[in-house]
Each structure stands twice: as structure tokens, then as C-alpha cells.
Amino acid sequence: MNGMTATYSPDDNKLRLYSMTRLDSETYTRVKTAGFKWAPKQDLFVAPMWTPAREDLLLELCEEIGDEDTSLVDRAEQRAERFEDYSDRRAGDSQKATAHVKSIADGIPFGQPILVGHHSEKHARKHAEQIENGMRKAVKMWDQAKYWTSRAAGALSHAKYKERPDVRARRIKTIEADKRKQERTRKEAEKFLKAYTDPEARGVTLKDGRELLPALLVTWEGGLSHEDTRRLEDGELDFETALEMATAAKRRVIEWCNRWISHYDNRLSYERAMLDEAGGTKADQTKPEKGGACKCWATGRGRGCWSKIVKVNKVSVTVLDNWGNGGRDFTRTMPFDKLSALMSAGQVEQARAEGRILGEDDRSLIISEDAPAKAPTPAAPEAMPAEIQAMKDSLKAGVQTVAVDQLFPTPPGIAAYMVELAEIEPGMDVLEPSAGTGNLIGAMGGSMFDHNPERGSVTAVEINQKLAARLETEFPLTAVHCADFLEWTGEQFDRIIANPPFVNGADIKHIRHAFGMLKPGGRLISLCANGPRQREEFKNIADLWETLPEGSFQEQGTGVSVALVVLRA
Structure with missing residues (x-):
């Protein structure tokens, strides 16, 4: 075609x-x-x-x-390249999934619960589900990337393994066994065919009185199908037709066997030629001798260990072995193609004369090697990236969300603007009351402060224990106090930046309490509800009163009108 x-x-x-x-x-x-x-x-x-x-x-x-x-190795190399490509793709997918998880989690450490306000709990639980699915995908893609990398190495290793002389020698034995099986089948079919086509066989009877040919036709090997055999026995199929059918079947079997035998002969010629080109097996390169030594799977694992050859057979050698439980030695027969190294009797005697035999018993020798071959150090498996490992650990417990009452984190843009108005300088003491998730601390760059008074400090007060614990983890240089800010009495501060709760006028109470903690010349930058009570309380005494755009806290789950106030002590 x-x-x-x-x-x-x-x-x-x-x-x-x-x-x-x-x-x-x-x-x-x-x-x-x-x-x-x-x-x-x-x-x-x-x-x-x-x-x-x-x-x-x-x-x-x-x-x-x-x-x-293309050869087997060529195809294996092409296959390995495809597997490497698969690995690169899965690694890329893992990186994308990791980046997606980070974008949703917004800096929350893996294993920590997502803390949200009651108003946005449903939205947060949806995010938690997205984060968990993204983490599972990232871990799965990373595992698949490693799988395809190992498959690529395995493809090349398998191709090279099949070309090893000892493996090829064993493959030759398998082909020879398959060929003998076909020869036996052909010989059996030829016997039946000879009987079916021999005119003298028609008059032959068996000892039990049955005729030879009808008896052969109803046997399992006779050449008829089970159904045709039944029809012959029931008289539905006449003898001559059955004999023709069986004769044709045996001829087909012989022809089929001849094709298989011819194929096996061609394969044997190819495999033997390739084996000769490679120099043959170890037994071909060094002829086994009684009194010599060999290395095989029964040989001790120490450096320089060899098994003594006590007998050489036609296709194998006999060595002594022991279970190591105090019992007697016993013999093992090792085929030539299972030997990984050989020494002739002369080479063993030469090693003995040179004093290189360090130990000897009835079973084995320990022979010093001038330049022992060092086993290649296996490449250390690639360590799982810390991010992937953290995700894997987090998935054991699942991604959790914890609802916190009156939690409205400050949007990043507004937090940055408030820090800009504060004009914080090194050496200042700064406070964030009712710190929540610490968005304002993050915006002011908490890493530039520590507990050294000369360099200033950052203090956070938060009533919720889980939020306070989160602040301690994320801002280790910040002094975190788990307390109700309205009842907390702390030191004086140069700058106070706040986003207090708004419920029932709590923002007015927080701003008043915070204002009392300012040092002379200190500055308070706070958010509050843009309501009549707040305007009456602070607008006339504020350095700045600014109404924020509508929907400034839309993503936080509230549409309340918000104002920004700056007070100076």
C-alpha cells in the first residue's frame, strides 16, 4: 500500500x-x-x-x-528526552501552582490558619479551598516532575543493561530454549503427519482392537478441534474428511514452526555476532579453571572477596557457600553468564606468591588489589524544595479558617499612605493598637526596628490570642502584647498608627486612649468611621481630616464610609 x-x-x-x-x-x-x-x-x-x-x-x-x-539506545535517548520534557513541564506547573497559592494566601505562613472577620468568613473559606487545591496541585506536579526525571534515567539505563554481554548471553539461552520448544512441536506434528499420510497405517490396529488412525484423530494432539472430534465420535463427520482436516492442520503447524525456527536462527546469529563484538562474557575472556576464583552473587561483599572454583562444568562452575549459621559448607552451581569476574588458577597462584592474599578459607579468598575500583558515588536525590515540603506538611492538617469578630484588615494602599503621613524615623517608638493582622506594621517596615532603645521600637497590642501569636511569628522584632487596648497602659510613643474597631463608637474610645499615650510632639494617624459623632469629636482639633473614597474597604467585606484623622500632641 x-x-x-x-x-x-x-x-x-x-x-x-x-x-x-x-x-x-x-x-x-x-x-x-x-x-x-x-x-x-x-x-x-x-x-x-x-x-x-x-x-x-x-x-x-x-x-x-x-x-x-534507529538502535535500542537511540530510541531510549529519544524517550529520555521526552521524559525530561514532561519533567520540565510538570516542574513549571508546580511553580505556577505555588505562585497562585502565594497570591491567595497573601503571605500567610503555611500551616497557619486564615484569620478573617465574621463578615468575610464565607469568602475566606472559599479562598481556603482554593489554597488547599493549589497546594495539592503544586505537590502533585513536583512529584510528577521527579517521576519523569527518574523515568528518563531508567529508559537509558534499561537500554544499556540489555546490551551488557552477560545479559545478551542469557537472552541467547532464552532464544535457544524457545527454538527447542518449536522443534519439539514440529517433531510431534511430523510424527502425526507421517502416520496420516502412510498408506500402511490404515490397516494397523492397536492392542485394544481399535484402529490406529481413528484413535489418533480423537486424541488431544490429533489435529481436530474439540467440536470436530465430537462430531467424528458421534458419526456426524466421516473418517476421510476428518483425516484430511487433521492432515492439513499438521502441515500448517509444521509450516508455522519452521517460520518460528527460522526467525530464532536469525536472532541467534545477530545476538551471537553482537556478543562476539563485545568480547564475550567474563567466562569467554578468562576460561574458568579448578583452583581459580570468581565473583558471583554468592561471593562475600567485602573488597577483594573472591569465591574459590572447586569444579568446572560444561556451562557452569561449582563454588562453596554457607548460610552463616554455623552449619557446613554446601555447593552452588553458577552459570558462566552469572559470573562478574574471573581469575585463572595461575593468577591466583601469582597473587599468593606476591603476598596479595590477605585471607583464605575453604570457600573464599581475600585478594589485595593494587588499584581497587571505587564504586561510583550515587547521586543524592534532589531534595524537596522547602516551599513544597511546607505545603505537603500543611495538607496533612488541611487549610483552616478562623473567624475573628470585627476584623477589617487595612488595605495595603491605605496602610502605605498612613505610614507616609506618620513620617517615622529611626529611633522613634511606634505603636499599633488593635493590630489585627499587622498590615500597618508591615507597611512601616518593622524589620528596621528592634528592642534596642537607641534605635527605637515597634509595639503591637491585640486582644485576640491567635492574631497575637501570628504577629509574634511574622514580626519577631515587634513587642506584641495580647490584651484589650482600652485596658492596656503602656509607655509613651512618638507615633501611633491605628485602625480600631468601629462598632458602637469603639473607634472614638480607642483614639482617645491612644492620644493619651503620645509623647509631646507625637503624632496619631488613625482610621475611624466617617460619622457625625466622629466628626464632632475630632475634626476641629485634627491636623488632617480626610474622607476616604467610597468602597475603600469593599474587599474587606464592608461598605462603611471611612475617614482618616491625624492628631498631634
Whole structure:
């Protein structure tokens, strides 16, 4: 069929079908039924192994089957590149999910509950759900990135492993065993076929009086199906027709076996040639000898350990082993292709003469090596980023929201404006009463202060224990007091910046109490409700009275009209 080509690779024993156009439905069904699978990244159909039926289908579609251009390692490298690309994509997805979580959490440390006012609890719980989903995605994408990285390394490692001489030698043994199985099947079919086609067999009878050919036809190996066997026994199928059917079946079996045997012969020729090119196994390079030594899986794990060879067999050696429980030594048979290193008897004697044998018993030798090969240090697994680990730990308990009464955090823009009006200088003592989430402390740059009186200080007062604990965590240089500000008596301050509660005129009480804590020349910058009582109380004595734009606290869950007042002591 035009536009279609087929290839076979002895490296992996797979058939591949390439098509320049989309297969029609009938051809696609035949290809899928034959066991071919579509590989989208390679843009081809591939069968997991060669079979005569699949070869016949490809010959029908393409007229010939060519050699695959790429080797097993080449394909593994291409596969590893795809896996690395998958890994990079998942790592990028993890970073995006992490950034999204940060944008929603707005600086809240992982593992801490989200503290909100009762008015915005529903909105906050929705945010909590978004944060938790984002954290799960970030962790999942990071895990998938590491998975694809390990898959890439595994693809290359597996391809190189299959090319190792000892692995190839064992593969040759497997192919030889499969070939012998087909030869046995063919031999059995030839016996039946000889009986079916031999004219003299028609008159032969068995000891029990039955005729030979009818008796053979009803056996399991006779060549008839179960249904045809039943029909023959019931007289529904005549003997001559049954004999023709069985004869044709045996000829098909022989032809099928011949194709498999021919295929195995070709594979063996290829594998043996590749093994010879690689120099053969360790046993091919150094012939095993009695009195020599070898390394195998039964050898001790210490440096320089070798097992003594007590007998050399046709395809294996015999070594001594011990369970290590005080019992006697016993023998183990090790195939040549399971030996990782060999020393001849002469080499062992030379090592003994040179004084390089450091220890010896009936089973093993410890031979000093002039330049012992150091095992490559395995690469340390990439540590999980701190952010991902924090998310993973937080997910164990889930993202929590805690409602706090009368909590209306100061919007960042307004907080920055209030700090600008305060004109804070190093060395000043600053207070934020009813600090809440500490937005005003963050806006004033709390890191520039500490508890050194010469450099000034920042003090926060908050009645809610959870909010106070959060302030201590986020602003370690701030002196945090968990108390009701209206009952708290502290020191005098150069600057006081406040966003007090508004309920029932509480803002008026807070501003009065805060004003009494100002040092001479000190300044109080506070928000308050833009109501008649507040204007009557503060507007005439304020350095500044500014009505904030409508909706300034819309995102905080309230549409109350807010004013900003600046008072000077």
C-alpha cells in the first residue's frame, strides 16, 4: 500500500509500521487486532514482538519489511528526552501552582490558619479551598516532575543493561530454549503427519482392537478441534474428511514452526555476532579453571572477596557457600553468564606468591588489589524544595479558617499612605493598637526596628490570642502584647498608627486612649468611621481630616464610609 513502510529491529524484536496518511477504518481494525499499538510520540504503530501473523500482515500492506534505522539506545535517548520534557513541564506547573497559592494566601505562613472577620468568613473559606487545591496541585506536579526525571534515567539505563554481554548471553539461552520448544512441536506434528499420510497405517490396529488412525484423530494432539472430534465420535463427520482436516492442520503447524525456527536462527546469529563484538562474557575472556576464583552473587561483599572454583562444568562452575549459621559448607552451581569476574588458577597462584592474599578459607579468598575500583558515588536525590515540603506538611492538617469578630484588615494602599503621613524615623517608638493582622506594621517596615532603645521600637497590642501569636511569628522584632487596648497602659510613643474597631463608637474610645499615650510632639494617624459623632469629636482639633473614597474597604467585606484623622500632641 502506498505511503506505508514496515521495519523490524532485532535489538528489541519488534515490528513497526509507518504510515504517511491516516489508516482507513478496515486497515486500522486489522492492525489493532494483530496487536499493534499506536505510539503518538514516534508517529508509528508498534507490535510488542515478532510473530508470523504480524509479519504476514506487514508484507501484505507494505510488500517488504526493512531494517529499523534507529538502535535500542537511540530510541531510549529519544524517550529520555521526552521524559525530561514532561519533567520540565510538570516542574513549571508546580511553580505556577505555588505562585497562585502565594497570591491567595497573601503571605500567610503555611500551616497557619486564615484569620478573617465574621463578615468575610464565607469568602475566606472559599479562598481556603482554593489554597488547599493549589497546594495539592503544586505537590502533585513536583512529584510528577521527579517521576519523569527518574523515568528518563531508567529508559537509558534499561537500554544499556540489555546490551551488557552477560545479559545478551542469557537472552541467547532464552532464544535457544524457545527454538527447542518449536522443534519439539514440529517433531510431534511430523510424527502425526507421517502416520496420516502412510498408506500402511490404515490397516494397523492397536492392542485394544481399535484402529490406529481413528484413535489418533480423537486424541488431544490429533489435529481436530474439540467440536470436530465430537462430531467424528458421534458419526456426524466421516473418517476421510476428518483425516484430511487433521492432515492439513499438521502441515500448517509444521509450516508455522519452521517460520518460528527460522526467525530464532536469525536472532541467534545477530545476538551471537553482537556478543562476539563485545568480547564475550567474563567466562569467554578468562576460561574458568579448578583452583581459580570468581565473583558471583554468592561471593562475600567485602573488597577483594573472591569465591574459590572447586569444579568446572560444561556451562557452569561449582563454588562453596554457607548460610552463616554455623552449619557446613554446601555447593552452588553458577552459570558462566552469572559470573562478574574471573581469575585463572595461575593468577591466583601469582597473587599468593606476591603476598596479595590477605585471607583464605575453604570457600573464599581475600585478594589485595593494587588499584581497587571505587564504586561510583550515587547521586543524592534532589531534595524537596522547602516551599513544597511546607505545603505537603500543611495538607496533612488541611487549610483552616478562623473567624475573628470585627476584623477589617487595612488595605495595603491605605496602610502605605498612613505610614507616609506618620513620617517615622529611626529611633522613634511606634505603636499599633488593635493590630489585627499587622498590615500597618508591615507597611512601616518593622524589620528596621528592634528592642534596642537607641534605635527605637515597634509595639503591637491585640486582644485576640491567635492574631497575637501570628504577629509574634511574622514580626519577631515587634513587642506584641495580647490584651484589650482600652485596658492596656503602656509607655509613651512618638507615633501611633491605628485602625480600631468601629462598632458602637469603639473607634472614638480607642483614639482617645491612644492620644493619651503620645509623647509631646507625637503624632496619631488613625482610621475611624466617617460619622457625625466622629466628626464632632475630632475634626476641629485634627491636623488632617480626610474622607476616604467610597468602597475603600469593599474587599474587606464592608461598605462603611471611612475617614482618616491625624492628631498631634
